[in-house]
Amino acid sequence: MHKLFNHITSSIKILLLSTLTVFLVSASYAEQSVEDxxxxxKALFSKNYSTAKRVQAYASNGDFDESIELMIEMSENYKVLIDLFPENTKEGFKTEALPIIWEEKDAFNALMKKASDDMVKLASVIEDSDDIRATLKQLMWSNCKACHSNYRMPH
Known part of the structure; x- marks a missing residue:
């Protein structure tokens, strides 16, 4: 019970800090150049990918505290990403974003929100999962695939 309480307390602290970070980061992006x-x-998507690989490694090894912290971090990153696709960033600087992001902005934003929500859900169910690999695929990797399939240039 003590471990659960510590985990909940830690998760709440991370969530509060992450929420504050989202507000500060969102405000600072409004003043940045298109290139920035x-x-x-691109850096945030790359960070989420490398973090997802770490989540999978930690969770597969039963290191749930570490993986849950990273899941919450990824969740917050997805929220930040919603604000990083203003109209003036459709082209240039080796963007791999497809125009459909701006044509279907609500659907893209919904996917980022779903990815964020799924990471929170994953954090709450991973320890009790009978099949960690399938749970990770369903709640983490499927969102990555959906975004890459629909909104990113193939490579």
């Missing part, structure tokens, strides 16, 4: 925004979103 494009490079920033």
């Amino acid at each position: 925004i494009i490079k920033g979103r």
